[in-house]
Amino acid sequence: MEVKLITHTPDPDLVCAAVAKTSRSNLTPAELLVKSAGEREKALKLLREIIKSGHISVTEHASFTFSISGVSRALTHELVRHRLASFTQQSQRYVRVSGEDAFLTPPMVNASEKASKIFQSALSEIRKSYDELIKLGVPVEDARYILPNATKATIVVTMNCRELLHFFSLRCCDRAQWEIRDLAELMAKECKKVAPVIFEKAGPSCVQLGTCPEGTFSCGKMKEMKEKYSKL
Numbered sequence: 744m745e746v747k748l749i750t751h752t753p754d755p756d757l758v759c760a761a762v763a764k765t766s767r768s769n770l771t772p773a774e775l776l777v778k779s780a781g782e783r784e785k786a787l788k789l790l791r792e793i794i795k796s797g798h799i800s801v802t803e804h805a806s807f808t809f810s811i812s813g814v815s816r817a818l819t820h821e822l823v824r825h826r827l828a829s830f831t832q833q834s835q836r837y838v839r840v841s842g843e844d845a846f847l848t849p850p851m852v853n854a855s856e857k858a859s860k861i862f863q864s865a866l867s868e869i870r871k872s873y874d875e876l877i878k879l880g881v882p883v884e885d886a887r888y889i890l891p892n893a894t895k896a897t898i899v900v901t902m903n904c905r906e907l908l909h910f911f912s913l914r915c916c917d918r919a920q921w922e923i924r925d926l927a928e929l930m931a932k933e934c935k936k937v938a939p940v941i942f943e944k945a946g947p948s949c950v951q952l953g954t955c956p957e958g959t960f961s962c963g964k965m966k967e968m969k970e971k972y973s974k975l
């Protein structure tokens with residue numbers, strides 16, 4: 744999996760801090776941005792307080808764009824369920840799946856020699872049939888119907904910070920599927936570097952809210968999770 748933060752709102756913490764001041768100031772947001780830059784620590788303190796009090800809509804004014812590759816279609820199918828994000832994905836209609844590295848094998852499959860053999864043999868059969876169908880004149884967009892969830896995908900995703908925090912609350916959770924959890928963790932790491940105030944508590948719900956919404960399904964590892972995400 745390769746995850747690259749390709750662009751983001753410049754200085755997201757400061758932008759959101761200035762935005763937050765708009766509701767209680769006679770100055771314009773543009774003037775507040777300049778003022779906030781001059782008194783950065785004070786502005787960031789205010790932002791921290793506002794986020795803590797739950798008024799996180801101000802974090803919608805900054806966004807992050809990630810290039811994601813080497814992930815499975817199973818992952819991208821889960822990712823695109825996040826409706827407040829924007830996506831552009833490599834098309835299986837126009838890009839023919841090819842090459843030895845076209846499929847992703849889950850670690851749990853690789854952990855067993857027998858499972859790995861079954862998995863690779865099925866992939867090899869699918870690859871062969873896909874190529875044969877195309878040779879017979881079946882359009883790539885139709886031949887793709889036999890491709891598996893393991894097919895690798897490339898996708899660009901843009902989310903504002905509020906949606907990112909929501910995404911992390913669900914997908915950094917131990918209950919999330921391993922591949923999207925790995926992705927969410929890598930994304931959270933990048934976000935924390937660029938906007939340490941907004942993403943101070945980025946992580947699963949238990950880290951962000953201090954409680955686990957999973958009830959009896961809870962992993963019970965709240966302490967470990969808090970420690971992990973404070974060091975991310």
Ligand SMILES: Cc1cc2nc3c(=O)[nH]c(=O)nc-3n(C[C@H](O)[C@H](O)[C@H](O)COP(=O)(O)OP(=O)(O)OC[C@H]3O[C@@H](n4cnc5c(N)ncnc54)[C@H](O)[C@@H]3O)c2cc1C
Pocket residue numbers: 824825826827828906909913914918919920
């Ligand atoms: C552990 C786990 C297991 C899952 N298992 C399944 C499964 O078995 N089957 C399945 O289908 N999905 C499953 N999902 C996906 C899940 O149901 C959600 O579709 C996905 O997590 C996106 O969450 P969301 O709707 O909160 O996020 P987003 O789409 O990013 O939305 C963010 C928030 O905006 C608000 N919002 C967005 N759209 C609307 C709207 N139309 N109306 C009102 N409010 C809106 C909501 O408050 C929402 O929480 C699973 C997710 C997780 C994390």
